[in-house]
Amino acid sequence: MNGFISFLDKNLSGPMARLSEQRHLRAIRDGVISALPFIIVGSFFLIVAFPPLPEDSLISQWAAKHANEILIPYRLTMFIMSLYIAFGVGYNLAKSYDLDPLSGAQTAVAALLLTITPQMIEDLGFVLPMNNLGGHGLFVAMLVSILSVEVLRLCKGSKITIKMPEQVPASVSRSFEALIPVALVVLLMSLITVGFEIDLHQVVDKAVSPLVTAGDSIFGVWIPVFLITFFWSFGIHGVSVVGTVARPVWEVYLFNNADAVASGSSHIPHIAPETLYQWFIWIGGSGATLGLVLAMLLFSKSKYSKTLSRACLVPGIFNINEPVIFGVPIVLNPIMIVPFVITPLITATLSYFATAAGLVTPTYIQPPWTLPAPIGAYLATGGDWRAIVLVLLNIAISFFIYLPFFKIYDRNMAEMETDKGSDLPSA
Amino acid sequence: MKVLFVCSGGMSSAIVVQALKKEGEKQGLELEVLAVGTSDIESELKKGWDLVMVAPQVRHRMESIQKAADKASVPCGAIPPQAYTPLGGPILLNTVKQLMGI
Numbered sequence: 001m002n003g004f005i006s007f008l009d010k011n012l013s014g015p016m017a018r019l020s021e022q023r024h025l026r027a028i029r030d031g032v033i034s035a036l037p038f039i040i041v042g043s044f045f046l047i048v049a050f051p052p053l054p055e056d057s058l059i060s061q062w063a064a065k066h067a068n069e070i071l072i073p074y075r076l077t078m079f080i081m082s083l084y085i086a087f088g089v090g091y092n093l094a095k096s097y098d099l100d101p102l103s104g105a106q107t108a109v110a111a112l113l114l115t116i117t118p119q120m121i122e123d124l125g126f127v128l129p130m131n132n133l134g135g136h137g138l139f140v141a142m143l144v145s146i147l148s149v150e151v152l153r154l155c156k157g158s159k160i161t162i163k164m165p166e167q168v169p170a171s172v173s174r175s176f177e178a179l180i181p182v183a184l185v186v187l188l189m190s191l192i193t194v195g196f197e198i199d200l201h202q203v204v205d206k207a208v209s210p211l212v213t214a215g216d217s218i219f220g221v222w223i224p225v226f227l228i229t230f231f232w233s234f235g236i237h238g239v240s241v242v243g244t245v246a247r248p249v250w251e252v253y254l255f256n257n258a259d260a261v262a263s264g265s266s267h268i269p270h271i272a273p274e275t276l277y278q279w280f281i282w283i284g285g286s287g288a289t290l291g292l293v294l295a296m297l298l299f300s301k302s303k304y305s306k307t308l309s310r311a312c313l314v315p316g317i318f319n320i321n322e323p324v325i326f327g328v329p330i331v332l333n334p335i336m337i338v339p340f341v342i343t344p345l346i347t348a349t350l351s352y353f354a355t356a357a358g359l360v361t362p363t364y365i366q367p368p369w370t371l372p373a374p375i376g377a378y379l380a381t382g383g384d385w386r387a388i389v390l391v392l393l394n395i396a397i398s399f400f401i402y403l404p405f406f407k408i409y410d411r412n413m414a415e416m417e418t419d420k421g422s423d424l425p426s427a
Numbered sequence: 428m429k430v431l432f433v434c435s436g437g438m439s440s441a442i443v444v445q446a447l448k449k450e451g452e453k454q455g456l457e458l459e460v461l462a463v464g465t466s467d468i469e470s471e472l473k474k475g476w477d478l479v480m481v482a483p484q485v486r487h488r489m490e491s492i493q494k495a496a497d498k499a500s501v502p503c504g505a506i507p508p509q510a511y512t513p514l515g516g517p518i519l520l521n522t523v524k525q526l527m528g529i
Contacts, residue, residue, distance in 0.1 A: 017487035030466050092466075235508050237435045237484035311513035315442055322439035326483060327512030370438065 006332070013234040020241045023096050027149075028142050029244040031089030032251060036366070038084050039251070042077030043365040044379075045070055046261055052383020071262055078258060080130055081251065082137035086112040089145035097153050103178040104152060107185050108145035114189035115140055115200045132201045135255025138248055139204045148185045155181040215249045216272050218352055225281060225348045229341045232286050235331040239286060243274075250274035257364035261382065268362040271355045275363035278319075279377035279387070280351035283395055285321025287340040288347055290373070291398025293324060295406045302413035305406075318370045328409070339405045346401065347394040360386050430523060431471060432462040432506070433492055434482035442513055443482075443506070447523070450516030458523075468492055472499040478526055483508040502526055 020026075049070040053060045063070060077084075086108045094104020116133070118126040132140070156177070164173035192198050214220050224246050228238030243250075253270035260268050284290025293316045296309035305328075312323045330336045354360050363380040371379070373395075377387040430447070432440040440462030451458035463471050465488055472479070472495055479496045481489055486505055496503035504526040510518035 014487065021488055021491065033466070232484075235483045236487055240435045240485070241487070308512065308514060315439075320439050320442065322434075322482070322484065323442055323512045326508050327514065329509065331483075331508055 009234045009332070013231055013236055017231060017236045017241050020244045024093065024146055025244050027089050027093035027096060027146070028248065029240075030092040031085050031087075031142075031145070032247050034088035034092070035081055035084035038077040039081055039254070040366050040368055042074045042079070042081075043254075043258055044367075045074040046258055046365055047379065047382055049074075050261060050382060067264075074258075074262065075130070078134075078255070079262075080133035081135065081255060082112065082141035083109065083133050085138060086141040086145045089142055090149055093146060093149040094152060097149065099149065099152055099156060100178070103182075104149045107148040107152060107178070107182055108141075110182070111144035111148045111185050111189050112137065112141050114186065115144065115193055117193060134259065135252040136205065137201055138252055138255075139208050140200050142248065143204065144189065144200075147188075148181075151185050151188075152178070152181045155184070212249060212252060215246070216253060216270050218349065221272050221276070221348050221352050222345060225277070225344050226341065229287050229344055232325055233331065233337045233340060235326065239282075247274065250277075254364065254366060257362055261364050268364060271352055271362055273363055273366075275366055275380045276351060276355065277348075278369050279363065279367075279373055279380050280390060280394060281344050281348045282319065283347075283373040283391060283398065284316040285319050285324070286344075287321065287325070287330065288343045288394065288398040289321045289324045289330075289340075289402075290316050291343065291395050291400075292328075292339070292402040292406060293321075294395070294399050295403045296410075299403065299407065299410070301410050302417050304413055304417065305410050317372050319373070320370070333409070335405055335409045339402045343398045343401045347397055350397070351390060351394065354390055360384060360390050428457065428478070428523075428527070429459045429476045430461075430478045430480060431468075431476040431501075432460060432480050432482065433465055433468055433485065434462060435464060435485055437462045437464040437467070439484075439511075440482055443511055443515060443519065446513050446516040447519045450520040453516075454520065456520070465492065469495050472496065472501060476501050478523065479503040480506050480523070480526075482506050483511050 020029075049063055049067045051059055051063055055061075055064075087105045090108025091101045091105035095101040112133070113128075115137070116128060118128050121127045131137075164176055192200060224242050227242045231238035231241050250273050253273035254275060257268045257270050257273060281288060284293060293309055293312050296305050297313060300306040300309055308323070308327045312321070312327065315321065315323055325331055328336055330340050351360075355362050361381040361384040363377075365380050365382055367376045367379040369376070374388045374391045377391045378384065381387040432444060434440040444460045444462050447460050448458055461471075465485055468479075476499075479492065479501050481492050481503065483506055485492075489505065493503050504522065507518060507522060509515065510522060
């Protein structure tokens with residue numbers, strides 16, 4: 001068993017994790033993450049506009065009357081998330097090439113904006129339709145950001161830039177350096193959008209729509225859930241690796257759900273944005289380890305488990321579980337890996353079908369991930385008390401799945417302690 | 428001595444930071460320890476650190492972190508997985524001493 005695990009680590013999880021460190025994937029990951037604060041803050045205005053209170057209450061009546069005004073901050077943050085993401089991807093990719101990050105970010109923004117056609121509206125002047133700057137534009141944003149920075153790099157690499165004499169201040173010469181690549185990007189994008197009248201968003205939408213549909217199915221939930229615990233079983237940050245690829249799709253779901261709520265629709269389209277995983281599955285951290293910590297707290301025979309469980313409880317409530325994963329350890333531990341992988345698959349299945357059946361509102365608000373799960377789940381569903389019930393149920397399930405495995409492990413620990421007569425097993 | 432911890436977002440290392448600091452106090456070693464995420468490493472390194480330590484769950488990013496540390500000529504090492512817990516203070520401090528050659 002141990003040989004098999006180290007074989008997997010060397011030949012599968014390790015290389016896969018390193019693959020996620022590929023330059024463009026990394027830039028996308030960091031670019032999307034850099035936009036999260038705007039998405040988190042923006043999404044909270046949805047709960048203000050649609051408070052979880054009886055419809056005839058004074059606050060609800062006030063909110064219903066002013067929903068459009070209340071949602072303006074949401075419209076200018078989460079609703080146009082691709083604009084922020086393009087900036088972030090451009091910035092990070094340029095930085096990874098040692099190019100001027102700001103030039104990369106700005107060129108990416110220009111390229112994204114050039115995929116949209118401004119409309120002349122009487123009394124208003126030119127108006128930019130916002131639709132494709134949100135979740136719909138996310139894949140285009142990633143694509144054109146990469147394109148922009150690659151053009152920057154190509155120009156710099158083949159010395160197609162305007163070089164200034166040395167006496168010219170650095171900031172001035174930098175702005176000239178960007179001149180040719182920016183011209184190339186602007187020309188190219190204008191040619192596509194204006195010249196050939198190609199709507200990139202439509203093209204890319206078609207291309208990614210199978211992926212977007214698949215990710216929202218039960219298989220689309222099982223795969224990332226399994227992969228994340230699989231990576232963690234080797235001590236690799238699973239969410240960070242899998243999220244690199246999956247997070248753009250998850251953000252599209254969240255966007256569509258938020259958009260549905262904001263436009264007053266009663267149908268929230270997606271079951272599985274990242275918030276489903278965060279609040280219903282990863283309770284206490286990846287692997288749903290809060291249940292394990294509770295089992296340890298109540299049933300530890302060994303001194304080590306008891307001490308560790310006390311140290312892990314508070315971080316666990318706030319969804320930080322590295323102390324459990326590396327402390328127990330779960331990493332490379334055949335007994336504990338089994339429940340660590342199985343538990344989230346079961347709670348994921350339950351949460352998925354509970355949401356699909358309409359027993360719990362689909363998530364459409366993104367609270368910061370360090371909130372305790374019942375609070376986070378309540379907020380993420382726009383204030384659905386049934387979400388709290390589901391969270392508590394999932395904690396109970398994980399508790400009972402972890403318990404027998406933990407007891408086996410703990411008995412071994414206790415035996416080791418009496419054999420050695422020491423408090424803590426040495427590493 | 429100033430030690431910089433790197434993990435995914437800087438959250439989980441914060442717990443381990445406490446463990447190292449406590450152990451340092453016990454042994455009378457003055458330690459300044461800070462936890463940051465991988466995206467902040469380059470800018471943080473400019474502020475002058477004596478040692479960079481990489482959390483086990485981001486060890487697949489070791490290469491890029493090592494590069495950043497080399498650029499700033501700061502020694503860089505991995506945190507042993509079994510030390511990455513609130514109880515890992517003693518092993519952590521030993522690793523720090525080894526990496527610093529004390």
